[in-house]
Amino acid sequence: MKIGFEIHEQLETDRKLFCDCPTDYRDAPPNTNVCPVCTGMPGSKPAPPNRRAIESAMEVALMLDCEVVVDEPIYIQRKHYDYPDLPSGYQRTSLPIATDGELNGVGIREVHIEEDPGKYDPTHGTVDYNRSGIPLVExxxxxxxxxxxxxxxxxxxxxxxxxxxEKVRPEPGTLRADTNISLEGGGRVEIKNINSVKGAYRALKYEIMRQKKAMESGEGVIRETRAYMESQMITVPMRTKEVAEDYRYIPDPDIFPIVIERSQVEEIRQSIFEAPHLRERRLVKEYGIDSSIARIMVSERKLADLFESVVQRVDPEFASHWFKDALKKVLNYMNMRAADIEFTPQQMVKLLKMIEDKDITPEQGELVLREMVKSPADPEKLVKKLGLEGLVEDELQRAIDEVIENNPKAIKDVRKGKEEALNFLAGQAMKLTEGRADPRKIIKLLRKRVAENK
Ligand SMILES: [Zn+2]
Structure with a gap:
């Protein structure tokens, strides 16, 4: 089974790809951010391609380990097809800006830019061209x-x-992807209209089942393009697959080809963030943490940044568990992203050191962390603010008194050297303090008291 993808994302630019119209189409009334170029008027003259869009596409390409095409003309082509959202009758799409990349062992064949079409509403028969001409990276x-x-x-x-x-702006909760799938002995089937990762998964699940059945029954799988129907979670035939000639690609005679210089690539390479999959590998190697934890750390760039500044002063293994379990939990609970965190790395370091040095229990540490996310402050001050000092100390003494008074038999057993009895007493004390006290401390206090009261 062979599966590949074509993924489109909008690039974060202020202006459209071949004209000066603004790109903030989502809140604008229909057909207000338009001009003759992005509505495909005959005789309109497109501007040279938006530099920012090209640079952003180069960043995407470098993030995916691609080779940028340098010192040769990259033509903007016209890809002809007929649809109401495409007023000129062709979509402008560049030749590859970069090729030969890799992500998680999967080859990236190419990265190029193209213009977004308008938005057609088949129910009402209306078209909004605000989106037409917004730069896309494919x-x-x-x-x-x-x-x-x-x-x-x-x-x-x-x-x-x-x-x-940070150069793309995915529409929230959506993905624009086409996928192609072929089983051994069957034709290549392209599936369009995929709008989410879950949708891609379901479309492929359905398609694999359909193709297997068709092959088993001797019917065979023909080469075709199908559409994914989100509501029914099935794929249906769209048209027999166009071959490239059907689009009648020609270089756009109105636009000079793009030429990228090597120095430009190097400049961008210097300025970009480390790719998450590479960073994941590095975190494992550099800090000796588990790869499953490293994956969670790089899930957000800001989380990984915070982690890396904290582990300069705290044991990475210890810190990683606190990030993975406690911090992620608090963030999820408060519906926040790591980017929303306002406390400083130093405050996190201090908190982890207090836990490591047993100044506070892990349970108290979690309470402080939650408060620190809510209203950033020095963790020592937060311990006081939350009344975690003293209170627990008193409570703990009282709990121990109570346990010793109520369990004379277990105390005798401890004196006879029965370790289970000590664990039983500790369990009772934990129950009384509702799990807020440190079990190690309880054991220590119990031993001391049992020895004293002989
Ligand atoms: Zn325009």
Whole structure:
């Protein structure tokens, strides 16, 4: 089984790709951010391609380990097809800006830019051209994925890598992707209309089942393009696959080809963030943490940044568990992202040191962390603010008194050297303090008291 993807994302620019119209189309009334160029008027003259868009696409390409095409003309082509959202009758799309990349062992065939079409509403028969001409980056993978599950994981990593660049603006909760799938002995089937990672997974699941059945029954699988129907979770035939000639690609005679110089690539390479999949590998190697934890750390660039500044002064293994379990839990609970964190790395270091040095219990540490996320302050001050000092100390003494008074038999057993009895007493004390006290401390206090009261 061979599966590949074509993924489109909008690039974060102020202006459209071939004209000066603004790109903030979401809140604008229909057909207000338009001009003759992006509505495809005959005789309109497109501007040279937006530099920012080209640079952003180069960043995406470098993030995916691609080779940028340098010192040769990259033509803008016209790709002809007929649809109401495409007023000129062709979509402008560049030749590859970069090729030969890799992400999680899957080849990236090419990265190029193109213009977004308008938005057609078939129910009302209306078209809004505000989106027409917004720059898109398209990433095409090699057909090197082998299952629906693998594809789902790959799409998640790809989105994360694109987000890391901070140069794309995915429409919230959506993904614009086409996928192609072929089983051994069957034709290549392209599936369009995929709008989410989950949608891609379901479309592939359905398609694998359909193709297997068709082959088993001797009917065979023809080469075609199908559409994914989100509501029914099935794919239906769209048209027999166009071959490239059907689009009648020609270089756009109105636009000079793009030429990228090597020095430009190097400049961008210096300025970009480390790709998340590479960073994940580095975190494992550099700090000796588990790869599953490293993956969680790089899920957000800001989380990984915070982690890396904290582990300069705290044991990485210890810190990583606190990030993975406690911090992620608090953030999820408060519906926040790491980017929303306002406390400083120094405050996190201090908190972890207090826990490591047993100044406070892990349970108290979690309470302080939660408060620190809510209203950033020095963790020592937060311990006082939350009344975690003293109170627990008193409570603990009282709990121990109570346990000793109520369990004379167990105390005798401890004196006879029965360790289980000590654990039983500690368990009772834990119950009384509702799990807020440090079990090690309880054991220590109990031993002391049992020895004293002979
Ligand atoms: Zn325009």
């Amino acid at each position: 990433v095409i993978t090699e057909p090197e994925l082998h299952s629906a599950e693998e594809s789902r994981d790959f799409l998640r990593s790809l989105r994360r890598a694109l987000e890391y660049t």
